[in-house]
Amino acid sequence: MTVYNFSAGPSALPKSVLQEVQDEFLSYQKTGVSIVEMSHRSERFIAITEALEARLRRLMDISDDYAVLWLQGGATLQFSMIPMNLRTTGRFAYLDSGTWSKKAIADARHYGDVAVVGSSASSNYRELPDYEGDGETADYLHLTLNNTIEGTRYTMLPDTGIPLVADVSSNILAESIDVSRYGLLYAGAQKNIGPAGLSVVIIRRDLIVDRDLPSYLNYARHTDTVLNTPATFSMYVAERVLAWVERTGGVAEMERRNREKSARLYAYLDGSTLFRSLVTGDIRSLTNIPFTTGRDETDRAFQQFAEERGLIELGGHRSVGGLRASLYNAMPLEGVVRLVEVMQAFEQEGYDVSHQNI
Amino acid sequence: MTVYNFSAGPSALPKSVLQEVQDEFLSYQKTGVSIVEMSHRSERFIAITEALEARLRRLMDISDDYAVLWLQGGATLQFSMIPMNLRTTGRFAYLDSGTWSKKAIADARHYGDVAVVGSSASSNYRELPDYEGDGETADYLHLTLNNTIEGTRYTMLPDTGIPLVADVSSNILAESIDVSRYGLLYAGAQKNIGPAGLSVVIIRRDLIVDRDLPSYLNYARHTDTVLNTPATFSMYVAERVLAWVERTGGVAEMERRNREKSARLYAYLDGSTLFRSLVTGDIRSLTNIPFTTGRDETDRAFQQFAEERGLIELGGHRSVGGLRASLYNAMPLEGVVRLVEVMQAFEQEGYDVSHQNI
Numbered sequence: 001m002t003v004y005n006f007s008a009g010p011s012a013l014p015k016s017v018l019q020e021v022q023d024e025f026l027s028y029q030k031t032g033v034s035i036v037e038m039s040h041r042s043e044r045f046i047a048i049t050e051a052l053e054a055r056l057r058r059l060m061d062i063s064d065d066y067a068v069l070w071l072q073g074g075a076t077l078q079f080s081m082i083p084m085n086l087r088t089t090g091r092f093a094y095l096d097s098g099t100w101s102k103k104a105i106a107d108a109r110h111y112g113d114v115a116v117v118g119s120s121a122s123s124n125y126r127e128l129p130d131y132e133g134d135g136e137t138a139d140y141l142h143l144t145l146n147n148t149i150e151g152t153r154y155t156m157l158p159d160t161g162i163p164l165v166a167d168v169s170s171n172i173l174a175e176s177i178d179v180s181r182y183g184l185l186y187a188g189a190q191k192n193i194g195p196a197g198l199s200v201v202i203i204r205r206d207l208i209v210d211r212d213l214p215s216y217l218n219y220a221r222h223t224d225t226v227l228n229t230p231a232t233f234s235m236y237v238a239e240r241v242l243a244w245v246e247r248t249g250g251v252a253e254m255e256r257r258n259r260e261k262s263a264r265l266y267a268y269l270d271g272s273t274l275f276r277s278l279v280t281g282d283i284r285s286l287t288n289i290p291f292t293t294g295r296d297e298t299d300r301a302f303q304q305f306a307e308e309r310g311l312i313e314l315g316g317h318r319s320v321g322g323l324r325a326s327l328y329n330a331m332p333l334e335g336v337v338r339l340v341e342v343m344q345a346f347e348q349e350g351y352d353v354s355h356q357n358i
Numbered sequence: 359m360t361v362y363n364f365s366a367g368p369s370a371l372p373k374s375v376l377q378e379v380q381d382e383f384l385s386y387q388k389t390g391v392s393i394v395e396m397s398h399r400s401e402r403f404i405a406i407t408e409a410l411e412a413r414l415r416r417l418m419d420i421s422d423d424y425a426v427l428w429l430q431g432g433a434t435l436q437f438s439m440i441p442m443n444l445r446t447t448g449r450f451a452y453l454d455s456g457t458w459s460k461k462a463i464a465d466a467r468h469y470g471d472v473a474v475v476g477s478s479a480s481s482n483y484r485e486l487p488d489y490e491g492d493g494e495t496a497d498y499l500h501l502t503l504n505n506t507i508e509g510t511r512y513t514m515l516p517d518t519g520i521p522l523v524a525d526v527s528s529n530i531l532a533e534s535i536d537v538s539r540y541g542l543l544y545a546g547a548q549k550n551i552g553p554a555g556l557s558v559v560i561i562r563r564d565l566i567v568d569r570d571l572p573s574y575l576n577y578a579r580h581t582d583t584v585l586n587t588p589a590t591f592s593m594y595v596a597e598r599v600l601a602w603v604e605r606t607g608g609v610a611e612m613e614r615r616n617r618e619k620s621a622r623l624y625a626y627l628d629g630s631t632l633f634r635s636l637v638t639g640d641i642r643s644l645t646n647i648p649f650t651t652g653r654d655e656t657d658r659a660f661q662q663f664a665e666e667r668g669l670i671e672l673g674g675h676r677s678v679g680g681l682r683a684s685l686y687n688a689m690p691l692e693g694v695v696r697l698v699e700v701m702q703a704f705e706q707e708g709y710d711v712s713h714q715n716i
């Protein structure tokens with residue numbers, strides 16, 4: 001049985017990449033040494049690091065005005081490092097579009113005054129906040145460009161004179177992002193880039209200031225140098241994933257595929273009498289699609305029904321429940337076609353079964 | 359040609375573990391999903407996390423009075439997190455025994471007053487500092503239990519009434535450590551535990567205070583819970599490495615082997631007319647053995663000579679130069695026997711060659 005993994009992260013990676021990694025796992029490039037045994041300062045590993053950065057720069061059209069940093073601690077550590085490193089006035093503007101925004105806001109409050117310049121909490125985050133325009137004196141305006149849990153994405157950016165900072169953990173490389181519009185972009189790797197334990201920060205060089213910060217927490221100490229041992233295996237796999245993205249047609253082709261996949265699922269959800277999407281309109285995420293039957297027992301019954309058919313990790317985030325399908329770059333169209341088939345089958349037979357059980 | 363990897367980290371891992379990882383890389387436990395694609399909150403991954411912690415507790419005899427945290431950012435991020443989290447008086451005592459101590463001291467200064475209560479800088483760190491006894495009012499006393507770069511290890515601990523905090527990155531699981539004597543132990547994984555990108559903190563629970571710190575940087579937020587996506591692949595491999603340590607005889611057997619391996623190399627160095635060890639006496643590290651011919655050109659010639667014979671990563675740390683052999687748990691005795699053979703051969707033929715080149 002083919003297994004399709006709809007996990008929100010860590011999540012599916014391209015099969016051909018996994019095969020490459022397996023093939024050379026005991027002896028990287030015939031060196032007799034596994035990639036996980038290689039010094040991060042060896043010539044071979046430095047070549048991987050350089051290729052990784054070059055591929056990301058090509059794929060996202062990142063100019064030399066920006067530095068690319070490969071860090072650890074996930075997006076969560078960036079919730080602290082961003083305000084620490086970008087602090088000038090000590091005033092930070094945040095848009096509150098859901099769970100991850102709220103976490104970013106809570107951490108930023110440790111380093112200055114946070115102005116929440118727009119929140120969609122009143123819609124239970126089914127909409128995106130409007131920017132209320134009063135953040136112009138802040139050091140930056142932070143937004144969560146794609147909301148992994150709530151299934152929303154910004155298609156318009158707030159018009160502001162201060163640097164935009166965006167969490168792109170769940171949509172980096174999955175749709176085109178105009179890097180030049182941002183001061184800083186950051187992402188955990190474990191969705192569209194590679195294995196967990198790696199994060200990437202793309203930062204405009206004029207925002208990097210060597211502040212009075214301890215070593216790991218200081219962006220300046222990671223710029224154009226390797227401060228300490230990085231997440232070498234995750235970087236190696238990421239380089240292979242980015243090679244796959246490049247040979248598959250780049251971010252434009254990824255976006256085309258993600259639009260096609262998500263459109264299939266949204267079309268089914270919009271026509272279903274059992275399931276429904278939680279988000280409407282053009283703010284629907286291309287990568288994270290929460291849905292529900294409206295009843296917890298039926299949602300759980302469907303999750304079980306789907307698992308028995310090889311469709312795994314369809315549960316919603318533990319903070320909100322319900323169901324969710326994450327359709328990152330490595331999810332083939334066939335996985336979505338199969339998901340829709342299984343939802344249709346459940347709508348006909350499984351739904352009855354679950355109702356009988358109640 | 360068998361390759362022996364003497365890297366100081368990331369470094370050699372047990373071949374049988376690498377084989378296991380390769381075998382199941384495409385489908386973990388026949389799930390149809392790679393370990394790198396699995397959610398950190400899935401039942402299967404939680405089972406790995408639990409097994410990893412249970413193994414470490416058994417191997418190091420860690421009581422329930424201690425929490426075990428699996429973090430990212432290496433020992434370097436702990437240089438900041440330790441003073442941040444253990445700060446009560448804001449006075450910290452540090453022993454300065456080399457490069458990594460100095461880095462830990464520099465980061466701690468951002469969070470309070472650091473008293474360097476002993477330094478062996480005057481011996482160029484070929485000795486260990488004596489504790490000068492004036493740290494009794496500090497929040498903790500920090501030491502680097504094994505000095506990876508300088509090749510020294512503490513065999514006696516300072517006698518003090520304040521919590522001891524030790525960096526055990528290069529000797530954890532390689533020699534027995536009495537956890538009950540410490541307030542906190544921390545280590546990067548990439549030497550004796552598993553792949554890079556993972557660090558472990560073993561902390562006495564009474565030292566964990568939920569302070570006014572942002573989420574990732576607060577030990578309390580990592581205690582008995584998984585705050586955010588951890589370095590899943592490194593944790594998975596670490597669990598397999600610890601299983602290997604357990605079935606091989608535990609830390610006592612690792613220490614016996616490391617004593618045997620290092621004794622072989624020290625005995626050769628002490629008898630050589632060309633090479634010499636930089637450290638003497640009972641403070642010699644069991645895991646990291648710096649040595650030199652006393653001439654940079656000859657050191658480089660030997661490194662080349664050894665590489666041609668499959669003995670790699672014998673260069674000293676970039677900050678000090680010279681040569682270094684790291685003999686962690688996964689280095690078999692045969693690797694050391696081979697190293698000594700190659701050193702003997704160089705002493706006879708290669709040395710002449712390198713002198714002719716000068």
